[in-house]
Amino acid sequence: xxxxxxxxxxxxxxxxxxxxxxxxxxxxxxxxxxxxxxxxxxxxxxxxxxxxxxxxxxxxxxxxxxxxxxxxxxxxxxxxxxxxxxxxxxxxxxxxxxxxxxxxxxxxxxxxxxxxxxxxxxxxxxxxxxxxxxxxxxxxxxxxxxxxxxxxxxxxxxxxxxxxxxxxxxxxxxxxxxxxxxxxxxxxxxxxxxxxxxxxxxxxxxxxxxxxxxxxxxxxxxxxxxxxxxxxxxxxxxxxxxxxxxxxxxxxxxxxxxxxxxxxxxxxxxxxxxxxxxxxxxxxxxxxxxxxxxxxxxxxxxxxxxxxxxxxxxxxxxxxxxxxxxxxxxxxxxxxxxxxxxxxxxxxxxxxxxxxxxxxxxxxxxxxxxxxxxxxxxxxxxxxxxxxxxxxxxxxxxxxxxxxxxxxxxxxxxxxxxxxxxxxxxxxxxxxxxxxxxxxxxxxxxxxxx
Numbered sequence: 001x002x003x004x005x006x007x008x009x010x011x012x013x014x015x016x017x018x019x020x021x022x023x024x025x026x027x028x029x030x031x032x033x034x035x036x037x038x039x040x041x042x043x044x045x046x047x048x049x050x051x052x053x054x055x056x057x058x059x060x061x062x063x064x065x066x067x068x069x070x071x072x073x074x075x076x077x078x079x080x081x082x083x084x085x086x087x088x089x090x091x092x093x094x095x096x097x098x099x100x101x102x103x104x105x106x107x108x109x110x111x112x113x114x115x116x117x118x119x120x121x122x123x124x125x126x127x128x129x130x131x132x133x134x135x136x137x138x139x140x141x142x143x144x145x146x147x148x149x150x151x152x153x154x155x156x157x158x159x160x161x162x163x164x165x166x167x168x169x170x171x172x173x174x175x176x177x178x179x180x181x182x183x184x185x186x187x188x189x190x191x192x193x194x195x196x197x198x199x200x201x202x203x204x205x206x207x208x209x210x211x212x213x214x215x216x217x218x219x220x221x222x223x224x225x226x227x228x229x230x231x232x233x234x235x236x237x238x239x240x241x242x243x244x245x246x247x248x249x250x251x252x253x254x255x256x257x258x259x260x261x262x263x264x265x266x267x268x269x270x271x272x273x274x275x276x277x278x279x280x281x282x283x284x285x286x287x288x289x290x291x292x293x294x295x296x297x298x299x300x301x302x303x304x305x306x307x308x309x310x311x312x313x314x315x316x317x318x319x320x321x322x323x324x325x326x327x328x329x330x331x332x333x334x335x336x337x338x339x340x341x342x343x344x345x346x347x348x349x350x351x352x353x354x355x356x357x358x359x360x361x362x363x364x365x366x367x368x369x370x371x372x373x374x375x376x377x378x379x380x381x382x383x384x385x386x387x388x389x390x391x392x393x394x395x396x397x398x399x400x401x402x403x404x405x406x407x408x409x410x411x412x413x414x415x416x417x418x419x420x421x422x423x424x425x426x427x428x429x430x431x432x433x434x435x436x437x438x439x440x441x442x443x444x445x446x447x448x449x450x
Contacts, residue, residue, distance in 0.1 A: 009070060013062040020058025024051030072106075072114055076121060079104055083125065099129075134263045137165055141267045151175065151278040155185030158271065159248075163187065166260050168252040170230070174201060175238075175246035175275060177282070188251075195249055204235040205244045211235040214255070232256050236264060240276040291365040293343055294350035299372075302364025303425075306374045309362070310425035313376070313417060321375035321383030321416040322432045325353070325390060328409045328444040330369040337401050345399055345408065352393045356386060372429075380419035384449040387412040391447055409445035412436060420450065 004011045027050040028041035040046060082103060104125055106118035141161065155173045163171055170188035174181050174196045181201070183192040195201065204211045213233040230251040238245045248271070250256075291298045297305065306322065313320040327333075327349065334342040346369065353371055354363050362374040373390075375383055391410055399406040413435025415428055422428035431450055439448040 009062070009066060012065060013058075016058040016061045016065075017055055018058070020054035020056070020061075021051060022054070023057070024054030027054070069114065072118070075106060076118070079106065079121075079125075083128075104129075130259055134266050137263055138266050138270065142270055151177075151275070151282045152184050154274060154278045158274075159185040159187060162248065162250065162264075166234075166250055166252075166256065166264060167254075168234070168250040168256070170252075171248065171250040172196075173246065173248050175279065176205070176244070177279065181246075189249075200233070200235050201247050201249065204237045204247050208237050208239045208242070208244050210237065210261075212256075212261075229253065234261075234264075236268065238268070238272045238275055240272045245272060245275050245279065294347055294365050296350050296354070296371070297362060297364035299364060299366055302362060302366070302372060302374065303429075305362045305364075306372075306425045306429070309374055309376045310417065310422075310428065318377050319379045319382075319416055319418060320428075321373075321378030321380065321386075321414060322428050323373040323375065323383055323387040323390075323412055323414045323447075324366060324429070324432045324436045325371045325373075325387070325410050325412040326436060326440065327369040327394075328411055328440075330408070333406070333408070337406070341401050341406075345406075348397070348399065349394060349408075349410070352397060353390050356389045356393055358386070361386075372432075375416075378416060380414065380416040380449050383414040383416045384447055387414045387447045387449075391445065395445060411439040411444045412447045413439055414447060414449040416449075 004014050025047070028047050031041045032038050083099075086099075105122045108115050108118045108122070141158075155175075159171055159173055163169070172183055172186040172189050172192055172195055174183050174192075176182070181196040183196050186192045189195060200211050200213065211234070213235075215229075215231050215233065230253055232252050232255055234248075234250045234256060236248040236250070238247065290296065290301075296302075309320050312318075327345070330342065330345075333345055346365075350363070350365065350371065353373065357363055357373055358375070360376055361378075362376075364372050364374075366372040373386065375386060378386065391412060394408060394410040397408075399408065413432045415422070415431035415435060417428055420428065420431050422431060435448040435450040438450070439446045442448065
């Protein structure tokens with residue numbers, strides 16, 4: 001194309017005006033060829049009129065070009081500037097979530113090259129927005145995941161976000177913990193246990209690949225599983241270093257778009273890392289809270305729980321009991337049979353103690369052969385009865401060592417607030433310890449309540 005200036009429309013104006021001038025000059029001679037007398041067409045005034053007419057036609061052409069083509073190009077420029085300004089200012093979330101069609105997209109009102117240009121521009125912008133949405137989703141998930149360490153907290157935070165991002169109506173997160181598939185978060189799924197044990201979940205964990213189920217219109221999942229009939233069920237495995245950790249199950253009454261599936265793939269790795277960290281944290285918490293031999297709470301964690309229960313009792317006015325137990329003559333077991341046998345006895349006694357407690361009670365290993373039970377809501381009478389139940393269980397148990405049978409007894413002391421007006425949880429423990437001392441001094445294999 002001939003370039004005369006730095007403006008395409010100026011070039012077009014010059015060329016159109018020049019063409020109009022040329023037409024005005026040639027037109028009189030063209031009329032002669034058509035039989036118009038030269039005495040008319042070659043008159044200066046007639047030639048001038050033709051030239052003026054050619055210039056007017058050229059001027060009108062440029063005006064129409066600017067009006068028809070220039071207006072559309074100006075709209076394109078404005079929308080591109082609008083989007084680029086947001087991108088430069090890092091306002092990705094604002095433009096993706098709040099950009100109106102009239103602000104960002106072009107109306108396709110023709111089937112020519114301008115219409116095709118508008119259509120291509122709209123496709124480009126929509127692709128850009130889809131990419132930005134994916135980027136924002138990854139950012140938000142990364143930010144959200146980095147602040148969640150506990151597994152259950154992570155699950156109940158992630159699931160609503162996944163449902164929102166994917167547009168699905170129901171879902172659950174199932175993680176493998178200590179060899180069992182455990183549901184840690186669920187929404188609108190009734191039979192979560194059935195989902196966790198389903199074949200499709202098992203297969204997703206085994207092959208470590210996404211399972212996408214499209215339900216035929218004439219087949220409906222039983223209402224005992226979901227509270228609506230889904231069209232699509234997505235099972236997304238979470239895999240960390242080729243080790244399956246669990247699955248995310250999402251269900252919807254519609255077909256999940258491919259771009260949504262692609263977005264889910266982007267956050268899958270971040271989700272896997274976050275859940276791996278949460279599982280590790282969960283394991284560390286258990287190691288920090290539990291006694292390595294018996295699996296009961298250790299003294300530090302158990303005393304922290306007692307502080308919590310004592311504070312709750314003070315605020316609510318409900319009682320709280322404490323029992324301390326000590327195996328009678330346990331040193332003789334270690335001296336006679338060795339420490340491995342002593343460890344087995346401690347493990348077995350810890351199981352007996354936990355079996356005797358109520359739901360909500362807290363059992364801990366207080367020291368060597370000493371155990372403690374924290375009993376929320378227990379009066380002194382309740383604490384004595386529970387402690388005596390433990391005593392009887394130990395007395396009636398026969399511990400086997402090879403061909404020999406070993407019998408042991410246990411002594412205990414019980415105390416309760418407000419039966420004893422303890423000023424603190426430590427004071428209540430000292431009271432129970434005094435009761436244990438009296439039980440030992442009184443002949444062992446007994447419970448004393450103070």
